[in-house]
Amino acid sequence: MPQNHSQNKKFSTRIISEKFKKQDVHGAISMPIYRNAAFEFPDSESIAAAFQYKEEVASHTYTRITNPSVENLECKIKAASGAENVMALASGMAAISNTFLTIAYTGSNIVTSPHLFGNTFSLFNFTLAAFGVEVRFVNTDNIEEVASAIDENTCAFFCELITNPHLEIANLPEISKILKMRNVPMIVDATVIPWCGFDARKAGVDIEVVSTTKYISGGATTIGGAIVDYGTFNWAHNKRLSTVIKKDGMSQFSFKLKREIARNMGAAMDPETAYLQALGMESLQLRFEKMSTSAYDLAKFLSEQNKVVKVGYPKLESSPYKKISDSLFSGNPGAMLTFCLENKEACYKFMDRLQIIRRATNLFDNKTLIIHPESTIYGTFPPEMKGLIGIEDNLMRLSVGLEDVADLQADIIQALEDKN
């Protein structure tokens, strides 16, 4: 039966009380893991009806296309975001690549910041470039620069909600005004702030892409991604989607994505991943609020340490993005912060002395993680590209977890001490 996506229920209640599309035969209270490839049908008529989308509640036919456990996670993300359509995929990169494979065409361009997640940068700069898709890097702080990069073949404006590790925040409502006039969709990678802290629709975002590996997975359990379509963009303005029809409650974008692109690319989410991530969704708000409160505490704490030369966190008075951060986000701006020591050597020594904080990539695990981006994430980038991206070699990125903040402070203090 159609769900009641009541928006007057509060965030966590909406996620936890979301009902299955079809009643479980055993009354299981959590959606079971449907770990099977195919689904059988009682007769030829019903399998034909399923393939032709003729039933009221869509039946599943094959797990690369849809699966009940994956659909359950999609329903929870829909309940959380209030979006029109959600598609869960195998990774955040699958969400991003499938989005652009749906809207880009030879001769089209993407207007974006060069400050991107490493693989997104590589996707735009190398992978899509081979198919004649141009990437136009702009400074998203400069609205005129964004406006003048757009032309009739711009398939999207894209940015990350808070760039990593630069921690810049584009003025999405201002940029959205220009995009609306020019009929360009706004696509935002919102991995860093989940829906309880950021109202994407209000900010003018048409489509969100999310790495559910981060907050959603509930402690870095699994790799996953989601495409969240608010249904707000008129795709008649996209040369490739203008002939696609809006159908079955889907925008032209979601229709093409779900019925063609995603199933051809085959990066389906694994049902076991969906089970763990649906569980992660239920505690998302609780974890996000705790982690981001600790991150703000640690940002202030680090600012007071003599050996720390710079701290980056959008809510600090020292951040040029404080104003836009306060206006876009309802709570603290997430659990990612950066800080600089005197030089790279000092960073290495500091990291090697840590006892609670782990040296690992990834973000928004339950564990606090630290990384030196210049030598790791960007370690194999040629110098000219490092220059374009602008990575300082005395900067470390911290993703704050669920440990007690006093223990994290103690670990930082002992690691800052000069012991040799």
Ligand SMILES: *Cc1c(COP(=O)(O)O)cnc(C)c1O
């Ligand atoms: C991790 C991350 C991705 C990629 O997600 P995967 O799940 O690792 O594929 C994309 N964007 C941002 C901002 C990320 O942090």
